[in-house]
Amino acid sequence: MIRRNYSLFAAFVILLGLHAAPAFAVNPDEMLADPKLEDRARDISQELRCLVCQNQSIDDSDADLARDLRILVRERLVAGDSNEEVIDYIVERYGDYVLLNPPLKPETYILWVSPAVLAFLALIAVIAFYRRKQREDGAGPKSLSAQEQKRLDEILGTSQDRS
Template sequence: MRRFVFPTVLALTLAATPVFAVNPDEVLADPALEERARNISADLRCVVCRGENIDESNAAIARDLRLLVRERLVEGDSNGEVVDFIVERYGEYVLMKPNSSGANVVLWAAGPALFIAALIAGGLYLRRRSQANETASALSTDEEARLKELLKD
């Protein structure tokens, strides 16, 4: 049993660790530039995979973006210039953490604003409900007799 359990647990553990999709032919010879490329790539979203950054994605567009990042770094661009170049080409969607300025302010503020509006609406509803007069009318004698008659059956 141990011969089966240990390899299985080991295989599952290794399968659960993140595997970077950077191919050996993409790695830069300069370790400092490669480190910068990895830092930039970690903040760029794959436009196909959506939830993965371009370092983790195996999509062809992610490979193109990784190569583009490295190409721009070799040309001497700063990290900010590389990110600006890619955002200019692909839009702000490629950023894992979108900017909180311009039109995005509406998106960033919508969640908290709707939550506060829901709290206010819920509070008003509960307040009105507790203040409502309960006008439960009692049954007339005929209605009580009819109810007793129906309940006997």
């Protein structure tokens, strides 16, 4: 009976874990009273990078700068800006790097090209490693000279006539 209860408890905990919603860093005091504006603020926050965490949106980050940016987004929305105007305002202040999906333009080419270049360099390194390993494995002499074979046979005690 006790074993069955543990199984049920474990199943319950697993199900709760599977249904857990992602935790957002937005504090209740930051949220807007208007649900439509709050939804717009969340949409915008998902597009903006936390400049401290760098791989999180400001909506997911607990950093102070991310909180300041979330508040700034909401202030701009309350002031009547459109989503694009809010994003443009923040990009103007922080640059294209603040966007999780930066636009393709000359200033951001390095952001778009660097993953492919790094993957290509890694591929070259792997190929070079395996070629060098093959050369080292096959670098030894293919056959022993007659004198070397005679000495080896003496050491091993298998003196055989190799004519």
